[in-house]
Amino acid sequence: MNPVANASGGRPMIKVCPVCGNARVYYLFSTADFRMVRCEDCGLIFLNPQPSDQELAKIYAANCFPDGRENEEGRRVALEMRQATVKFYLSQIARYRGPGTGRLLEVGCGNGDLLAEAEAAGWDVTGIDYSAAACERARQRLTRGNVRCGELTGANLAENQFDLCIISDQLQNVRSPVKFLGEIHRLLKPGGTLFVTTLSTDSWPARFLRHKWMEFKAGHLTYFNRPTIQTALFRAAFRQVIVLPGWKILNFDHVKKRLDQFPVPVITPVVRMLARVLPKKTQLRPRRVVANGITIFSRKAEVHPRESLSVIVPAYNEAATFCALMDALLARELPDLHIEVVVVESHSTDGTRELAMKYKEHPRVKLILEDRPKGKGHAVRAGLKAATGDYVLIQDADLEYDLEDYDALLEPLRAGRAAFVLGSRHGGRNVMKMRQFAGQRSLSAFLNTGHWLFTSLINVLFLQRLRDPFTMFKVFRRDCLFGLEFECNRFDFDFELLIKLIRKGYRPVELPVNYRSRSFEEGKKVRMFRDPLTWLAALLRLRLARLSPLRAVEKKRRADQKARVFAIIAGAESPDPPSKTTP
Secondary structure (H helix, E strand, O other), X not given: OOOEEOOOOOOEEOOOOOOOOOOOEEEEEEEOOEEEEEEOOOOOEEEOOOOOHHHHHHHHXXXXXXXXXXXXXXXXXXXXHXXXXXXXXXXXXXXXXXXXXXXXXXXOOOOOHHHHHHHHOOOEEEEEEOOHHHHHHHHHHOOXXXXXXXXXXHOOOOOOOEEEEEXXXXXXXXXXXXXXXXXXXXXXXXXXXXXXXXXXXXXXXXXXXXXXXXXXXXOOOEEEOHHHHHHHHHHOOEEEEEEXXXXXXXXXXXXXXXXXXXXXXXXXXXXXXHHHHOOHHHHXXXXXXXXEEEEEXXXXXXXXXXXXXXXXXXXXXXXXXXXXXXXXXXXXXXXXXXXXXXXXXXXXXXXXXHHHHOOOOOOOEEEEEOOOOOOHHHHHHHHHHHOOXXXXXXXXXXXXXXXXXXXXXXXXXHOOOOOEEEEEEHHHOOHHHOOOOOOOHHHXXXXXXHHHXXXXXXXXXXXXXXXXXXXXXXXXXXXXXXXXXXXOOOOOHHHHHHHHHHHOOOOOEEEEEOEOXXXXXXXXXOOOOHHHHHHHXXXXXXHHOOOOHHHHHHHHHHHHHHHHXXXXXXXXXXXXXXXXXXX
């Protein structure tokens, strides 16, 4: 993954994708004598070949971002915008990690705006920047902080010493982002927080302007979107990832100057016209706006020598097939992957619980016994809470789905091409053949029509092109669940899980799998009239509901704190406070 010199001009040539490591990289377009390419596997966009170190030094030395420094008033307003932005960042970080301070590292600290605010809030700060002039200005603004000039890899910092690392608008300038994030991982304490802001091709300016986006230029080497930044963090052993739109505090005057420097058809003339009629005070008033990037929160995780898979098996009245499934599942081996089986038994009446108890002592089995049947969704939710694997796969106990498809379903996740995979039954291409019951053609047609209608509704409501969104073969990185709250208990949980993962930013990849639909006589539990009504209600509710992962994290932290207080009162836990870096 290291760049090598290009014989045609001394510019580093990237042989494989710097995030997923795959070699299917193709040309997109050119900008300022540089080529933009895209990885066909993970979707990362990057310059290839890249500017040489000498070219980058000249680019970064130029003042590419006008901020109104031509007079004292402009400098004051620009400083106020930067200070307001970093205060907003620090407040969002506190929402994610909880209150408290510690040791903070900022990579690419510039003039020290964030370091000064963090030091005033009680942090012990360290900054690193490539510019000697910027480092000197940052030192003058600090009373106790340390600022080092140079690159992160040459700073010789000791490992496991920082509680928080901030990388603001710098990751797009890194040649090997996964290796760079790996160095950050080394410097953070266990459970330490990483906060990143970076340009994103998911941002509305990038989607609107496409190849004319003003951020496509030689100084930026890598362009992430939500999936690719999360893949990079996953590969660098960061978990509990939340990605939000990139908010900044800017004013109209700043936006106008950016558009003057990088003209955009239609938009630049309109902004210039507004600048002639808007009062100067209005143009200089700072406002919080969604800019060109994304904001990412994550935590350092422990590095395991071997990846693991958690298979969630909800079981209720499945005595006819349960043992056959479990024996096949426990005999299943996947290369370099440990498998744990989480069985959730919902107090069956046909002997399934007694069968499940036979596997209780198996070293690869976690058995959860529910006191009463609360619905399949509730059982899967209980299994997800108990899962510890890097990846999660949901497996029905009725043998409708084939265990031989595990390798194909997991391959995109393990290769870094996707974070969320759906096993599409019969390829999902001919939904009218998905349900086939001998001698019951009318019932089959009725169920297949319902599948088509609900699939179309999901695609319209959530702007997708899915073929089989209701498959129980849902496979994803377990970290995808972080910051999500679930409440559905019946089969409507299938909708809730799918839609909340989509709304969090994951794009499901559909792969064909083997499937044999069992009939109602064989034990199918879907109710033809009641369940579709609950599905419809769930879809409408999920379309209107607000998804706020940060709010969910805060809510869970308060609930954990309350539970701990009760445990201390009951004498079940020591009153010593937990480490502030504990996730």
